[in-house]
Amino acid sequence: MEQHEERIELSLPGGDSMEVVAGTTAAEVARRIGPRLAREAVVARYDGRLVDLAQPLLEGGKLELITLDAPEGLDVLRHTTAHVLAQAVLRLYPGTKLAIGPTIEDGFYYDFDLPRPIGPEDLPAIEAEMARIVQEDLPIIREEGGRQEWIERFRAAGQPYKVEILEEIPEATVSLYRQGEFVDLCRGPHLPSTGRLRAFKLLSIAGAYWRGDEKRPMLTRIYGTAFKSKEELEEHLARLEQARKRDHRRLGRELELFAVSEEVGQGLPLWLPKGATIRRVLERYIVDLELQEGYEHVYTPPLARTELYKTSGHWEHYRENMYPPMKVDDEELVLRPMNCPHHIMIYKQKPHSYRELPIRIAELGLMHRYERSGVLTGLSRVRGMTLNDAHIFCTPEQIKEEFLRVVRLIQRVYQDLGFQEYVYTLSRRDPENREKFVDLPEMWEKAERLIREALDEIGVSYREDIGGAAFYGPKLDVDVKSAAGKFETISTVQVDFYLPERFGLEYVGVDNRLHRPVMIHRGVISTMERMTAFLIELYAGAFPVWLAPVQGVFLPIAERHVEYARAWTEEGRRRGLRLEVDMRDEKLNRKIREAELQKVPFMLVVGDREVEEESVAVRRRGQGDAGHLPVRDFLDELEKLARERRLDLHLAAASSPGVAASSGVPAS
RNA sequence: GCUGGCGUAGCUCAGUGGUAGAGCAGUGCACUCGUAAUGCACAGGUCGAGGGUUCGAGUCCCUCCGCCAGCUCCA
Numbered sequence: 001m002e003q004h005e006e007r008i009e010l011s012l013p014g015g016d017s018m019e020v021v022a023g024t025t026a027a028e029v030a031r032r033i034g035p036r037l038a039r040e041a042v043v044a045r046y047d048g049r050l051v052d053l054a055q056p057l058l059e060g061g062k063l064e065l066i067t068l069d070a071p072e073g074l075d076v077l078r079h080t081t082a083h084v085l086a087q088a089v090l091r092l093y094p095g096t097k098l099a100i101g102p103t104i105e106d107g108f109y110y111d112f113d114l115p116r117p118i119g120p121e122d123l124p125a126i127e128a129e130m131a132r133i134v135q136e137d138l139p140i141i142r143e144e145g146g147r148q149e150w151i152e153r154f155r156a157a158g159q160p161y162k163v164e165i166l167e168e169i170p171e172a173t174v175s176l177y178r179q180g181e182f183v184d185l186c187r188g189p190h191l192p193s194t195g196r197l198r199a200f201k202l203l204s205i206a207g208a209y210w211r212g213d214e215k216r217p218m219l220t221r222i223y224g225t226a227f228k229s230k231e232e233l234e235e236h237l238a239r240l241e242q243a244r245k246r247d248h249r250r251l252g253r254e255l256e257l258f259a260v261s262e263e264v265g266q267g268l269p270l271w272l273p274k275g276a277t278i279r280r281v282l283e284r285y286i287v288d289l290e291l292q293e294g295y296e297h298v299y300t301p302p303l304a305r306t307e308l309y310k311t312s313g314h315w316e317h318y319r320e321n322m323y324p325p326m327k328v329d330d331e332e333l334v335l336r337p338m339n340c341p342h343h344i345m346i347y348k349q350k351p352h353s354y355r356e357l358p359i360r361i362a363e364l365g366l367m368h369r370y371e372r373s374g375v376l377t378g379l380s381r382v383r384g385m386t387l388n389d390a391h392i393f394c395t396p397e398q399i400k401e402e403f404l405r406v407v408r409l410i411q412r413v414y415q416d417l418g419f420q421e422y423v424y425t426l427s428r429r430d431p432e433n434r435e436k437f438v439d440l441p442e443m444w445e446k447a448e449r450l451i452r453e454a455l456d457e458i459g460v461s462y463r464e465d466i467g468g469a470a471f472y473g474p475k476l477d478v479d480v481k482s483a484a485g486k487f488e489t490i491s492t493v494q495v496d497f498y499l500p501e502r503f504g505l506e507y508v509g510v511d512n513r514l515h516r517p518v519m520i521h522r523g524v525i526s527t528m529e530r531m532t533a534f535l536i537e538l539y540a541g542a543f544p545v546w547l548a549p550v551q552g553v554f555l556p557i558a559e560r561h562v563e564y565a566r567a568w569t570e571e572g573r574r575r576g577l578r579l580e581v582d583m584r585d586e587k588l589n590r591k592i593r594e595a596e597l598q599k600v601p602f603m604l605v606v607g608d609r610e611v612e613e614e615s616v617a618v619r620r621r622g623q624g625d626a627g628h629l630p631v632r633d634f635l636d637e638l639e640k641l642a643r644e645r646r647l648d649l650h651l652a653a654a655s656s657p658g659v660a661a662s663s664g665v666p667a668s
Numbered sequence: 669g670c671u672g673g674c675g676u677a678g679c680u681c682a683g684u685g686g687u688a689g690a691g692c693a694g695u696g697c698a699c700u701c702g703u704a705a706u707g708c709a710c711a712g713g714u715c716g717a718g719g720g721u722u723c724g725a726g727u728c729c730c731u732c733c734g735c736c737a738g739c740u741c742c743a
C-alpha cells in the first residue's frame with residue numbers, strides 16, 4: 001500500500017462531489033454512494049467516456065454511474081449478452097470462427113462462421129448454454145494487450161476474422177474482454193460479470209456477408225435481445241407480435257386488399273377491389289392537388305426504345321435494375337424504370353419561352369424495375385409499380401422557389417395522410433463511386449448547394465446520406481416514421497442539371513437566346529404500391545373514413561330490414577360514399593364481429609325501430625354503440641368526415657349512445 | 669442474387685415410410701334474430717413442380733419454383 005496516496009475529486013451528477021484515493025474504481029464509488037446503486041450500476045461515464053465499473057479512476061473528473069434504466073446501460077447489457085452468446089456458441093460448436101457482435105436498436109447480434117449449418121431449432125440449446133454461463137457468474141475482465149501479440153494468438157486460435165479486424169486497427173495496444181475460457185477483442189465497456197445478465201432471448205437466425213460484402217463469406221448471424229427485467233422482455237416480445245399483426249402482407253390478405261400470385265410473377269401484385277379503392281382514392285387526391293398546384297398531368301407508355309435510355313444515361317448507370325430489352329420489328333424496346341425521359345420528350349415537343357416556365361409535368365407513371373428476388377416484399381417492394389411522379393422544367397433562378405413549393409406540397413400531403421413524424425435526408429453522391437454517379441463534380445456541388453439553401457430557407461434540419469443520390473443528381477428524401485418505428489423513404493425531390501444537358505433541352509430567355517433549363521424530379525406519395533403498404537401498416541388496416549374501402553356497412557337485424565338497408569346504401573353510393581349491406585342470414589353479433597374484423601369505420605344496425613323512423617343505430621369501429629341518427633344526417637356526417645379527410649370517427653349530431661342503447665324500444 | 673428456414677383445403681395449421689386430417693371460411697337446410705362467432709348437414713386436396721430411392725413417399729434423396737427472415741440493393 002502506498003503511504004502517500006494521491007487524492008482526487010470526482011464530481012457527481014446533481015452537483016455533489018466526492019474525494020477519493022486515486023485508483024479507486026467506479027464500483028467502489030457506487031458502493032460508497034449506496035447499496036442500491038452498487039447493485040444497480042452496470043457501467044460508468046467518466047469524463048464523457050463509458051468505462052467499466054472496475055476501471056481505476058486515476059484523475060479527478062466527472063463521474064456518473066449508469067444503471068439499466070439508462071439507454072447506455074441497456075446497450076452495455078446487450079453487448080455483454082452478445083459476448084455470452086458467442087461464448088455459448090463456442091462451447092457448443094467448437095471450431096466456430098467469431099466475426100463481430102454489436103448491439104443494434106432493440107437488441108444485438110453476433111456473426112459466426114460455424115462448422116455446420118444451424119437453424120432456429122438450435123437456438124433453445126444455445127440459450128440454455130447462455131443461462132449456464134450466467135449461472136457460473138464469470139467475472140468479466142478487461143485486458144490490454146499488444147496488437148501484434150494478439151494477432152498471433154487469434155491466428156493460433158483459428159480466428160481469422162478477429163485477425164483481420166486487428167490488422168486494421170492502427171493502435172499498438174488493444175483491449176480484450178475475458179470471461180472464463182472466453183476472450184473477445186472488444187472496446188467495451190461491459191458488465192462486471194456474466195451473472196449480471198437479466199432477461200434475454202435469441203430471436204432469429206439469418207445469413208449475413210462478412211463485412212456486408214457479397215463477395216466475402218456468408219456468415220450465420222444470430223439475433224437476440226436483452227432487457228433489464230423479464231417483464232420488459234415480455235413487453236418487447238408482445239410489441240413484436242403486434243407488429244406482425246400489422247404486417248401489410250397479412251392485412252392485405254385478411255382485408256382482401258391485394259394478392260400476389262405465383263402464376264402472375266414475382267413482385268407483380270394484383271390489386272383486389274378493396275385495395276384498388278384505396279389506391280384510386282389516393283390517386284384522385286394527389287392528382288387533384290397537383291392540378292391545383294399548377295402541374296399538368298400526362299400519360300406516357302411504360303415501354304420505350306432502348307436508345308432513349310442510352311441518351312438519358314440510365315442504360316449506363318441503371319441497367320442492372322432494368323428488364324432486358326425485347327426486339328420487335330426493327331425496334332429494341334425496354335420496360336422503363338423511370339419516367340423522366342418520357343416527360344423530357346413531352347417538353348421537347350415544342351420550343352419553350354422563359355415565360356412558360358416552370359412547366360410541371362406529372363404522371364402516375366407505371367414503371368418496371370428488375371429487383372433481385374430476395375428483396376421483394378408484398379406491396380412495399382415490387383417489380384412493377386406506379387410512381388406519383390413529376391418533372392419540373394424551370395430556369396436556374398426558379399429552382400429554389402420550385403423546390404420550396406414541392407416541400408410545402410409534401411408537408412400538406414403528410415398532414416392529410418396523418419403522418420406525424422418525418423425527417424429530411426440530403427442524399428449525396430459517393431465521390432469514390434464513379435460507376436454509379438455521373439462524374440461531373442461541379443454540377444453535384446452546385447445542386448447540393450441549392451438544396452441546402454432551400455432547406456435553410458424553409459428552416460428544416462436534415463441528415464446526410466453519402467452515396468444515396470440518384471445517378472444524375474443529389475436529392476432530398478423525406479423519410480416517414482412507419483408503424484414499426486422505422487423511417488421509410490416516401491418522398492423525394494431531386495435537382496438535375498444532367499438530363500437537360502443529355503437531351504439538349506432549351507428555352508428562349510429574355511435575351512432572345514437559348515438557355516438550358518433545370519429539371520426537378522419529385523415524388524410526393526411515392527409509388528402507389530409502397531404508399532398503400534405504408535398506410536396499411538400505419539393504420540393497422542383501420543383506415544380513416546376518406547381512405548377506407550368500405551366506409552359503412554348496414555347490418556339488418558332480420559331479413560325484413562334488408563330492403564331498407566339496400567335502399568339507403570344506394571342513396572349513399574349516389575352521394576359518393578362507399579357503403580355495403582351484410583345481407584347474410586346471420587345474427588347481429590356475428591355481423592358486428594365480422595365488420596369489426598374487417599375494420600369498417602361505421603356499422604349501421606337497422607331493425608324495426610330504424611325502418612320506422614328512417615334512422616340508423618350507429619356503431620363506431622372499436623368504440624361500440626354511438627347512438628341513433630336519422631339516416632340522412634348520418635350520410636351527411638359521413639360525407640363530411642370523408643371530405644375533410646378527418647382521421648377520427650366523430651359524428652357531430654349523434655344522440656348520446658347511453659340513451660339510445662338502453663331503451664330498446666322505439667322512442668315515442 | 670446469397671445463407672438459413674418453410675411450402676399439406678380459400679385461411680391458420682396437425683400429420684416422421686403403410687387408406688390425407690382439424691378449426692375457420694364456403695354451400696344447403698332450419699332459426700328471423702338488437703351490439704364481437706346460432707345449430708345441423710354437405711362439399712372441398714394430382715400434399716409447390718419434376719425426378720429418384722422403396723413392395724409402398726405428404727414423410728427419405730436430388731433438381732427447380734415460390735414464400736419468410738436476414739445480408740446486399742432500394743421507391
